[in-house]
Amino acid sequence: MSADIKRAPIRPDWWSKTFAGVVLGAMLAFALAGIFAWAGPGGITPPDKSQFVMWLIAPVWMTVLGFVWLFRTGTLALLWLGGANLLAWGLLFCVRG
Amino acid sequence: MKIRSDILRIYQALHTWGGICAGMLLFIGFFGGALTMFKDPLDRWVSAPALPVQQLAPAQVDEVVADVLAAYPAAREEFTLHVARHENTPAPVSWQAGESGHEIDFGLVRWQATLDAQGRLAVRQVQPSLLAELIDMLHRTGGIPGTLGDEYLGIYVMGVAGVLYFLALVSGVILLLPTLVKDFFALRPGKNRKRFWLDAHNILGITSLPFHIVISLTVIVFAFHDQFYDGLRGIVYRDQPMFAPPAIRHAPGDATKLLPASELVRRVRRQAPGFEVTELLYMGVESPRPIVRAAVASPRHVVQGAQTGFVILQPYTGDILSTSMVPGQGNTWSALVAPFFALHFGSYGGMTVRWLYFVFGLAGAALFYTGNLLWIEKRRRSQLKHGPLPQQPLRTARIAAATVGVCLGSMASIGACLVAAKWLHAFGAHANSAYLIVYYAVFLACVAWAFARGAARAGSELLVACAVAALAIPVTSVAGALLPALGMWAHTSPATLGVDATALALAGLFAWGARLAARRAINGPRDSVWATASVALPMAEAARKVGT
Numbered sequence: 268m269s270a271d272i273k274r275a276p277i278r279p280d281w282w283s284k285t286f287a288g289v290v291l292g293a294m295l296a297f298a299l300a301g302i303f304a305w306a307g308p309g310g311i312t313p314p315d316k317s318q319f320v321m322w323l324i325a326p327v328w329m330t331v332l333g334f335v336w337l338f339r340t341g342t343l344a345l346l347w348l349g350g351a352n353l354l355a356w357g358l359l360f361c362v363r364g
Numbered sequence: 365m366k367i368r369s370d371i372l373r374i375y376q377a378l379h380t381w382g383g384i385c386a387g388m389l390l391f392i393g394f395f396g397g398a399l400t401m402f403k404d405p406l407d408r409w410v411s412a413p414a415l416p417v418q419q420l421a422p423a424q425v426d427e428v429v430a431d432v433l434a435a436y437p438a439a440r441e442e443f444t445l446h447v448a449r450h451e452n453t454p455a456p457v458s459w460q461a462g463e464s465g466h467e468i469d470f471g472l473v474r475w476q477a478t479l480d481a482q483g484r485l486a487v488r489q490v491q492p493s494l495l496a497e498l499i500d501m502l503h504r505t506g507g508i509p510g511t512l513g514d515e516y517l518g519i520y521v522m523g524v525a526g527v528l529y530f531l532a533l534v535s536g537v538i539l540l541l542p543t544l545v546k547d548f549f550a551l552r553p554g555k556n557r558k559r560f561w562l563d564a565h566n567i568l569g570i571t572s573l574p575f576h577i578v579i580s581l582t583v584i585v586f587a588f589h590d591q592f593y594d595g596l597r598g599i600v601y602r603d604q605p606m607f608a609p610p611a612i613r614h615a616p617g618d619a620t621k622l623l624p625a626s627e628l629v630r631r632v633r634r635q636a637p638g639f640e641v642t643e644l645l646y647m648g649v650e651s652p653r654p655i656v657r658a659a660v661a662s663p664r665h666v667v668q669g670a671q672t673g674f675v676i677l678q679p680y681t682g683d684i685l686s687t688s689m690v691p692g693q694g695n696t697w698s699a700l701v702a703p704f705f706a707l708h709f710g711s712y713g714g715m716t717v718r719w720l721y722f723v724f725g726l727a728g729a730a731l732f733y734t735g736n737l738l739w740i741e742k743r744r745r746s747q748l749k750h751g752p753l754p755q756q757p758l759r760t761a762r763i764a765a766a767t768v769g770v771c772l773g774s775m776a777s778i779g780a781c782l783v784a785a786k787w788l789h790a791f792g793a794h795a796n797s798a799y800l801i802v803y804y805a806v807f808l809a810c811v812a813w814a815f816a817r818g819a820a821r822a823g824s825e826l827l828v829a830c831a832v833a834a835l836a837i838p839v840t841s842v843a844g845a846l847l848p849a850l851g852m853w854a855h856t857s858p859a860t861l862g863v864d865a866t867a868l869a870l871a872g873l874f875a876w877g878a879r880l881a882a883r884r885a886i887n888g889p890r891d892s893v894w895a896t897a898s899v900a901l902p903m904a905e906a907a908r909k910v911g912t
Contacts, residue, residue: 276370279377301600315688315697317606321592322704325584329527333534336374363600 275339283341291348292331296324298355305362367542375535380739382535384763386528387732388770389506393522393583394732395775396503398725400496401710401718402866404452404671405859407496409841410785410795411452413853414490418455418478422626425456431485432457432477433619433649439475445625445644451855452492453643454478467516468497470796494796495785498803499778504586507774507807515590523587530580532735536569544570561741565734568727575724576731582708610685612678617650623682631682632658632675636690639665642672646679654679663714665691667702671711729771736767740819741892764819764894766811772826773810775874779833779867780806786840790851806833820885820894827878834874837867
């Protein structure tokens with residue numbers, strides 16, 4: 268593998284990438300917000316923290332969705348985001364106990 | 365900065381389709397939102413002067429509260445004590461049957477209570493004008509009727525539009541990055557109109573980018589927060605409490621034992637020094653959870669509500685139950701959340717920021733309008749040299765007509781609602797029941813007009829309609845002031861005069877736009893959807909023949 272091989276252009280793959288961004292992106296956002304809720308500063312109990320946790324979801328979700336079309340193919344997007352979801356959800360189940 | 369062309373192509377498609385799908389809805393949202401910056405002045409402008417603003421001493425107000433609670437059971441469920449009294453809230457106490465709901469009730473009846481000249485309780489039934497509420501609803505729903513569950517359907521549609529809006533922002537920035545340095549602030553007037561519009565679109569977009577990112581994210585959260593909280597409750601919090609409502613002790617459930625209202629106001633002032641206490645909302649004074657929500661306003665602080673922050677009190681003991689919505693008195697987390705709200709509502713920095721948001725809101729609306737114009741221009745089939753004038757595809761012409769009709773129609777119809785409020789009053793009718801009819805009649809007429817006349821002619825004609833509607837607002841006020849026999853009114857407080865002045869300025873802006881659009885329709889490239897050329901040409905031809 269040499270670095271100067273010209274890469275194939277990015278495939279639009281509108282359906283699979285949009286699905287990955289919308290569904291897997293949302294699930295990832297929920298999991299990351301959940302990890303922050305349990306393992307972030309203060310733990311699960313501080314009053315009003317749940318509001319901040321809720322506000323975390325949209326920015327994370329939208330960032331994933333906004334850049335999901337940069338994956339070279341839809342399959343890659345599904346695989347990477349699926350993998351990230353597995354990791355994040357595993358971690359959430361760990362910290363949630 | 366260099367970006368690969370395959371990436372640019374994808375994000376160009378995303379920008380175009382996100383913009384086209386959401387643009388018109390966002391236009392209404394932004395124009396309505398700009399107006400809601402001055403919701404209170406609008407409300408005051410439109411409120412008929414049935415009762416002069418009551419100047420009562422705190423002790424007299426306490427008397428009104430006690431008398432109302434003794435005589436009117438509905439008030440024991442919920443009533444509002446107006447500490448700051450204006451044209452729209454002239455009496456110290458007002459209430460309605462049942463709790464104030466989530467949706468607008470156009471048949472809403474409220475009672476206002478004050479003291480008459482003999483110091484006895486004087487109660488009147490009123491239909492408070494819902495104009496400002498209506499504009500707020502249009503802002504939040506884009507004017508899409510119907511409900512889904514216990515929420516307006518339009519709110520969810522607006523949430524989806526918010527997602528498309530965010531995507532359009534991301535893709536717009538990606539598209540601009542390669543030429544950012546070159547194109548930024550390069551407003552190139554002159555021959556190439558498309559270039560000019562693109563420059564204007566880019567400048568508007570980049571200079572207000574942080575504002576737009578904040579608005580798009582908050583729109584998504586405001587639309588889907590119930591779903592987000594439900595999701596968090598199901599998978600993250602489960603049996604952990606998400607909200608800890610304050611414990612309320614010593615609730616005797618007997619309204620005669622309430623602390624005097626003036627004492628509660630004093631405690632709120634002590635709790636939030638430097639703030640103006642505007643109103644106290646009493647909820648369930650005879651229930652096990654009696655609560656008073658005191659609204660506190662300050663131009664120098666970031667507040668969480670659209671207008672004010674809040675102090676929560678127990679009305680029997682005067683205990684402060686919560687100050688988490690008072691700037692600087694909440695915990696770290698509520699302090700972190702407050703800016704999200706304030707940045708959407710523009711509720712920081714007083715009038716300066718409200719005017720700034722008003723301008724940003726109008727500029728945002730212009731961003732979507734110019735965006736659609738650009739797309740339409742881009743798709744047009746250009747005239748070949750000496751070739752026949754190409755026919756524009758029907759689809760493009762339709763999107764152009766829809767853009768013109770929906771965007772300009774929404775502005776004209778809101779103006780018509782303001783004017784109708786006073787004229788209907790002059791003819792003895794109440795405007796609340798007519799607002800929706802006026803709004804949708806004018807709006808649909810504008811859309812129909814745009815389709816019937818084509819985008820080019822409707823573009824300038826509907827701008828004239830907007831100008832007329834806007835001009836009618838101060839004209840109506842002047843008529844009300846000069847001819848009292850008409851049964852209208854004109855308030856003279858600075859806030860309400862500001863409504864008239866702003867309408868006058870907007871009328872000028874619309875008239876200027878109408879002139880530009882008309883000139884463009886005649887002089888612009890004849891193959892554009894913005895040209896009346898296909899009709900103007902034979903006429904010019906005929907004129908020449910007559911002339912020779």
